[in-house]
Amino acid sequence: MATIPAVMRAARYFGPREFRVVEVSRPDPGPAESLVRVRAAGLCHSDLHIIFDELGGYPIPTPLTLGHEIAGDVVAVGDAVDPSLIGQRVAVFGPAGCGQCRYCREGRDHLCIASRPLGLARDGGYADYVVVPAHALVPVPNGVSDAEAAVATDAVLTPFHALTRVGQLRPGETVAIIGVGGLGLNAVQIAKALGAFVIAVDVVPAKLELAKQYGADRVVDSRQLDPAHPPVDRPITLVADFVGAEATKLLAQQLVARGGRVVMVGLATPGGTMLGLRLIADEVAVLGSFWGTRQELATVLDLIARGLIRPQVETHPLDEIGQWVERLRAGEVTSRVALVP
Template structure:
């Protein structure tokens, strides 16, 4: 089978031919129908996260071993199962929950495998979806896609469940006023859909790219603000009638986090999702005096992915715009994403 692998950080993914793996124990073999491309794949490709101040968190220092097949947004068809997998429907088309944990730590026992202390995530630790086949450790990580397009549904495994989980952290605030969403890429467009499905007041979207701002307004954003405008914070404050009560930072860079804090109202809640990198300087008295709530959110849980798929099946969430490309164009797709040329999501099809 074909696998497109990171063999050297910063270099084009390399095509490696491997034998089709045979599932062992509880494992399931899935023939990949679609594999989404995410900004996290860019970080894996580059080999580090930017921690700001010239510091980098290197994947090699975290024990990541190459070669590695990226992509954690995977949908496909079950073609075989190990002897201990239990009753598995061969031919089932499913989206794969890739955020797999050790199963033993406190987070895993709470059902939060996505924040496991020893993660085994597909496409990040174990081989992922830029291949003809992928091994899934257990059939419980398969979410039935009956009636849904596997290409359009593949991004639910990250872009979808990440925004869904983050927005749920705002609780009742989504009903009190508009949520400020920084970033109008695939996650930003999905955030607009999630807010509609949950009955929220809507989204005010902020981005540096005019084309992406237009896409957000076409998707139903209440307003779109240029993040680079000198008065961007004041525009947000005016649009939210005195300051944002809830800000979703889908970029996670120094300028976006600074903008989120500058435009927050007293009692504001900022949820940071993006991993673009950098750092901020924040006067500590401001946190209790304002008071601010700053929270991180990392992807989502298996139950949340099931909830999200159900919402899409019921027609309450529409897929984000997807451009499908043949799997052998993966390097061109990576470059396009790194240059900010992707509207919505790119999905590679074997």
């Protein structure tokens, strides 16, 4: 490891609204860990919720290097890790389950009770290097760029899990995707790949136009949408909310057909109105969806390699992360940004 710098850059969270790039000592991998040279790290709205203290008291350790969407090269491994990993291109499974609890044994490692997610509970990927549990590494197929691999770990994995495992989307169903930003645009592509009729709902014309280009059958400005008169003459049996504001949660419950499912993914606000009578009388299921599994990450990387999903991502230098945090917060990012060290 003598050729690897002892000091590196990292974008660190020191407390609410205290977030900046600093120099820190480069970490060494433990026995079951790997050291990854970061090639790209995706910027996520969840990072904004942390930086601007919008998680309603959810505990975030400080100081902490943020960044949970990570892709890079393995440059060193611990004593208990296969050294043949060195040199491999990898994406990082952010939840990094323990592999031992019942959730991990059931293949639901994103719900691991002992998980310390990268960039949320342990140092993440807004840095030159990051230490990662070796079992959290997923090979990146040929044909998938570093930036695509990074955002696949959340911005593609999360909607894939929400629509397939949680929402149980079936071919021929009609699905409404509320919010077609970084995750929602990928959800449109995933739903189309699964054979669904897709309605994209947003308030930003540019995002709706992108959704149309990426396969949406119908695009609708939610400000002009009357839930009592849906924009199609077929039941909307699945609604996925990738915004999570009070207004979008309400719209999702109003828009879904009798016996349908609503999947909540976005975290814009922690609370919201529940339409108790509607949910009970019409047997509407409201389901929460969080991230996705390691196996699903391998699947979405394969889908990207095969050209079935094309994540929209733009790259910028890590040193510019502060301005891109502000631009994302101001709604000036159409799809997804990856920071490149």
